[in-house]
Amino acid sequence: MKKLKLTKVIAITLVAASVLALNPIGANAEWKQDAKGWWYTEGNSWAEGFRVIDGYLYFFDSQGYMDHGKPNDFGDKVGLNDDGQFTNVTINGAWAFCKLSGEIVAYLGSDSNVVIPDKIDNVAVTGIGNKAFYKHNNIKNIIIPNSVTNIEDSAFYGCANLASLNIPASVQSIGEKALIGCSSLANISVDDNNISYKSVDGVLYSKNGTNILCYPAAKVDKNYTIPSGVIIIGNSAFSKCTNLTSIEIPDSVKTIDYRAFEGCTGLTEIKIPDSVTSIVNSAFIGCSNLTSANIPSGLTSIEPSIFAGCTNLTSMTIPNSVTQIGMSAFGGCKNTNFYVKSEAMKQLLRRSGVNQNKIVVSA
Secondary structure, X not given: OHHHHHHHHOOOOOOOOOOEOOEOOOOXXXXXXXXXXXXXXXXXXXXXXXXXXXXXXXXXOOOOEEOOOOOOOOOHXXXXXXXXXXXXXXXXXXXEEEOOOOEEEEEOOOOOEEEOOOEEOOEEOOEEOOXXXXXXXXXXXXXXXXXXXXXXXXXXXXXOOOOEEEEXXXXXXXXXXXXXXXXXXXXXXXXXXXXXXXXXXXXXXXXXXXXXXXXXXXXXXXXXXXXXXXXXXXXXXXXXXXOOOEEEOOOOOOEEOOOXXXXXXXXXXXXXXXXXXXXXXXXXXXXXXXXXXXXXXXXXXXXXXXXXXXXXOOEEEOOOOOOEEOOOOOOOXXXXXXXXXXXXXXHHHHHHXXXXXXXXXXX
């Protein structure tokens, strides 16, 4: 077990052989442990993302802690064990690859223009794994081969300089948040022969047009009208789209998913149609310049943190249809006056964290 070995080396420096593939860490790199878990020092900082250490692939989260054990975010076939090692992964140049699943587990290179191979060791590349390109800020362009059928959740997470992306005809599944943190992404194109997805003016939709999946964060338009026929505004669909000041939602929409409009700091008002019956938690979190918004009359539950951080929201009327309000649904909305029609609704707001002095009960 690696952990037994590590207890012997915590106080000493590892030799330069323990390196990030294609990116040497340095002679003072070492494993450390605290109450939260194992982490790996790199001079004055700690490892984040994928690292190859002593020939094994590891993943470290945004706080530097090693991911390990099951269940895990990377799937059973990659064999992530309790020691944090990906046991079914082959390191081939810039690629960490799982032959059992045909999946790119991690990109370990440093190129700005990346071409994903269609085969590695004569095994077809059919998937791009969760966090495979985690925070590769130097990447500007990625070419996906026609062999790929699946792009996992958060596959391109934090690729801050990725400017455009083409989805080939072969792709059948794209995980939620696959493009989160791609702050320079201005255009998504989709091969016309793709049966699962389409692009409309650079915006990613399901093929039938009922689900808007990703509005590129760096698209320059100030105003956007979601087409009629869209039923679901997807998970993080407009996340960090700071250029948008106005978004029109059609009355075909029924669901606004998790963090759908997170961090849309340019958005000043939003009119949610009464067709919407579900708004998932944190849908408008961090829309700090939002001054006007509404709760649709058919909504029964206001989930946690829906409008958290909307510090400039001035007023909100809660309809009688609402029977539940989650904690911090309006967290940080200190300038908001809330208008309700019953004492019971006032108590729901109070229990969610709203100051009672900001609640107005009227007949």
